[in-house]
Amino acid sequence: MAETVMDTKKVMLSGIQPSGELTLGSYLGAIKHWPARAQEFDCYYFMADLHTITVRQNPAELRRRTLTQLAAYMACGLDPKQNVLFIQSHVPAHAQLAWVLNCYTMYGELSRMTQFKDKSLKNADNINAGLFTYPALMAADILLYQADYVPVGEDQKQHVEICRDIATRFNSIYGDVFKVPEPYIPPVGARVMSLTTPTSKMSKSDHDQNGCVYLLEKPEDILRKFKKAVTDSDMEHCVRYAPKEKPGVANLMQIYSAVTGKSFDEIEREFEGKGYGVFKPAVGEVVADCLRPIREETQRLLEDKAYLETVYREGAERASYIANKTLRKVYKKVGFVQM
Ligand code: TRP
Numbered sequence: 153m154a155e156t157v158m159d160t161k162k163v164m165l166s167g168i169q170p171s172g173e174l175t176l177g178s179y180l181g182a183i184k185h186w187p188a189r190a191q192e193f194d195c196y197y198f199m200a201d202l203h204t205i206t207v208r209q210n211p212a213e214l215r216r217r218t219l220t221q222l223a224a225y226m227a228c229g230l231d232p233k234q235n236v237l238f239i240q241s242h243v244p245a246h247a248q249l250a251w252v253l254n255c256y257t258m259y260g261e262l263s264r265m266t267q268f269k270d271k272s273l274k275n276a277d278n279i280n281a282g283l284f285t286y287p288a289l290m291a292a293d294i295l296l297y298q299a300d301y302v303p304v305g306e307d308q309k310q311h312v313e314i315c316r317d318i319a320t321r322f323n324s325i326y327g328d329v330f331k332v333p334e335p336y337i338p339p340v341g342a343r344v345m346s347l348t349t350p351t352s353k354m355s356k357s358d359h360d361q362n363g364c365v366y367l368l369e370k371p372e373d374i375l376r377k378f379k380k381a382v383t384d385s386d387m388e389h390c391v392r393y394a395p396k397e398k399p400g401v402a403n404l405m406q407i408y409s410a411v412t413g414k415s416f417d418e419i420e421r422e423f424e425g426k427g428y429g430v431f432k433p434a435v436g437e438v439v440a441d442c443l444r445p446i447r448e449e450t451q452r453l454l455e456d457k458a459y460l461e462t463v464y465r466e467g468a469e470r471a472s473y474i475a476n477k478t479l480r481k482v483y484k485k486v487g488f489v490q491m
Contacts, residue, residue, distance in 0.1 A: 162300040164193040164336065167200035167240065167293050170217040171207070174224055174367040176439065177344035177354035179446075180410040185341055187229035195235040196297055196471065197225065202240045202247065203290070206283040207275055220450065223460060224367060227449035238467030240293070245475035249292035250285075252482055256322050257288045261314060267307065291315035294333050296475040301336035309335055326485040330478075342410035347381040350399040368447050371440035378404075378436030383428045391423035391431050401428075404435045411438045 174183070189195055199218045218239060230237060240246055262268065262284055272279045282289075290311050294302055295318075302312050312335045319330040344354045346363035358364045362377050382400040393416040395402040405419050414422070423431050453460055484490060 161192065161194045163196070163297055163331075164189060164301045164303065165196040165198075165294055165297050165299040166303050167198050167203065167290070168221065168225075169200045169204050170214065170221045171204050171209075172217075172356045174221070175344075175354055175356055176365040176367065176407070176443070179228065179367050179443075180344050180407065181341040182338065183225065183228045184410075185338065186225075187231065187234075190231070190234040193301065196238075196299070197230065197235055198238045198240045198243075198293070198467075198471070200240050200293070203286060206280065206286055207271070208278055219460065220368075220454060222464065223450045223453035224446070226453060226463070227446045228367075232463045232467060236467055236470045237463060238471045239464050242464065242468035243471045243475055245296055245472065245479045246289065246292055249296055249475075249479055249482060250289040252486060253288045253292050253295075253318055253322075254285055257285070257291070257314070257318055261317070262287060265314070266310060287311050287314045288318070291318045295319055295330045296478045297471075298331040298474075298478065299333045300331060302333050303336040303338050322482075329481055329485055342406050344407060344410075345399065345403040347377055347400075347403070350382055350403040365439065367443060368450055369443070370447075371444055374440045374443065375433065375436040378432050378439065381432055381435075383432070389427050391420055391426070391428070393420065401431075404432065408435045408438060411442045 186195075186197075199221055201214065201218055204214060222237065222239070225237065226232060265287055268284055268286070271283055275283070291314065294312070294315050302315075304312055312333065316332050319332045323329055323332070346352050346354050346358050346360070347365070348360045348363035349358070352358075354364050356364055356366075362380055365374055365377055381404060383404070384398040384400055391401060391405065392398065393402055393405050405416055408414065408419055409416060423434070480490075
């Protein structure tokens with residue numbers, strides 16, 4: 153962090169939209185591995201509420217989800233002392249730099265963004281300008297902190313690419329103002345599939361609610377979903393890792409392995425001769441046990457409003473300090489009169 157003397161750590165930054173519930177898939181596949189990153193990188197995580205309103209939101213819901221998500225990330229081990237955790241709208245520099253970058257981002261470039269095209273189709277009644285210029289705001293998020301790395305999934309790669317283009321364009325006019333960031337492809341975590349359709353990814357938008365387990369779900373609901381999980385229709389009825397023939401069983405083994413650290417061999421031995429009637433609830437139990445403390449800690453944090461407020465206030469202060477430095481430089485470069 154800024155206070156560390158001789159800090160040579162690279163900067164990593166990630167925005168998270170408070171637009172849905174976190175799932176077991178996002179936990180085992182990604183979030184679980186985030187706390188360890190702080191040893192290697194200076195990490196910034198923010199709730200991207202400015203991005204979220206590009207799609208119409210219920211205000212009370214947005215507020216609730218923003219705080220719940222902040223609390224949940226902390227409960228998953230993201231320590232606010234080791235990481236900078238904040239809420240995007242608390243740091244005005246994001247909106248301020250976004251305006252400037254809008255003027256260095258081309259209409260043609262934005263028109264080619266696949267996410268804009270997808271979202272316009274889905275929200276045909278609300279194709280607003282914010283949805284269109286969303287990549288300029290995301291570029292501002294990244295460039296304010298001179299980030300070296302941006303961890304991204306497939307769907308956000310194009311946005312990091314345009315951010316690089318905007319940074320390079322700006323630098324070529326005004327000199328080295330921005331660090332040009334690299335996308336960071338995280339080491340693969342567990343790939344968790346739907347419990348009811350094990351050939352597609354576990355997703356909050358799954359039509360069948362039984363396919364998706366939520367991070368903050370009650371233990372009894374988790375258990376029920378695992379008991380109902382699809383296994384296979386062959387007669388073998390044994391716990392064996394064969395993703396092609398038995399994708400449902402393989403998925404449950406993946407999950408069990410990710411939670412307990414056991415190898416597939418060990419799992420096969422553990423359940424030898426025991427059948428799915430024993431295996432499925434066993435997976436449900438370890439998942440419920442793993443998520444229980446996260447759920448309880450999230451609830452505890454949400455009740456401790458004063459502490460949560462201290463966290464996001466301090467986060468916003470630390471973030472603003474760095475962000476404003478970059479913003480001042482940009483304002484000066486483009487020719488604004490300094491106050
Ligand atoms: N657009 C990202 C998403 O929908 C969220 C995001 C906003 C982001 N700003 C960012 C991610 C900056 C990385 C860096 O997932």
